[in-house]
Amino acid sequence: MPTIYIISGPAGAGKSTLSKKLVSSLPKSARIEGDTVNHMVAGGYLPPWKSPALLELTWRNIADLTVNFIGQRMDVVIDYVAFPDEVKRFKKQVENRVQCRIKYVVLQVDRDELIRRDESRPEEYRMGPRSVELLEQFNRSGVKDCFVLNTTTFHLGELEKLEEIIRREERFFL
Template structure:
C-alpha cells in the first residue's frame, strides 16, 4: 500500500526540511513542494489566502500529481499549508482514482515567538513576518483535530530524524 503524507503548518515551522527528509526515507518516493505548484500560475496570480479559485486549482493539481506518482509506484510527501477542508476534497479526489493508498496529515507546530525567530533566520526574500502568526490563528480556527499537531518548539535540527520517524510511525496522523 502506498502512502501520501501531507506536512503542513504555519510558515517557518520546518515543513520543507521535514517533508524533504521524510520523502528521503522511502525507496520510491516523490516530494511535492506545494508552493511551486501554486507559483505555476503567473498571469492573474494571487496568494492562496486571497483567491479561493486558485487555491482549489492548486489542490486539484496536487491530487493529480499524487495520483500519477502513486500509480507509478511512489510514496508521496507534500509540503504545503493544508487545512481539513483541503484534505477532505483532496482525499476524495485521490480515493476516487486509487483505493489502496493511505493519506497521512501532520501539522507541525511551534510557539509564536519560536516561529518569528525561525522566520527571521530565512533569507530576507523568504521571510513571512506577521503572516506566520496569521497562519497560527487560521489553523486554530479551522478545526484541526489535536491528534494531527506535532509541536516542534523545543526541538533542535539534530532531532529531525526523530521527528520524521514519529510522523512515519504514528497512526494518529492517518487521515
C-alpha cells in the same frame, strides 16, 4: 499500499525541512511542494489566501500529480499549508482514483519561536506577520489534536526523530 504524507503547518514550522528529510527516507517516493505548484500560475497570479479559485486549482493539480506518482507505486510527501477542509476535499479527489493511505501532520510551533524562525530565514523567504496569521488560522481551523506535532523544542539535529514519529505513529492516518 502507497502512503501520502501531507506535511502542513504555518510558515516557519518546519514543513520543507521535515518533508525533505521524510522523502529521503522513503525507498520509492516523490515530494510535491505546494508553493511551487501554486506559483506555476504566471499571469493573473494571486496569493492563495486572496484567490479561492487559484487555491482550488492548486489542490486539483497537487491531487493529479499525487495520483500519477501513486500510479507508479510511490509514496508521496506533500509540503504545503493544508487546512482540514482542504485535506478532506483532497482526500476525496485522490481516493476516488487510486488506493492509498493518507497521513496528515500539522506542525505547530509556539508564536515566539515561529517569529524567531521566520526572522532567521533569508529575506526572500520571510513571511513576517503572515506566519503568525497562519498559526492563528490553524488554531481556529478545528484541526484534531491527533494530527498536531509540536516542533517548538525540536532542532535540526533531531529531524530523524521527527521523521520516525511521522512514519511510525498511527494517529496521523485520516
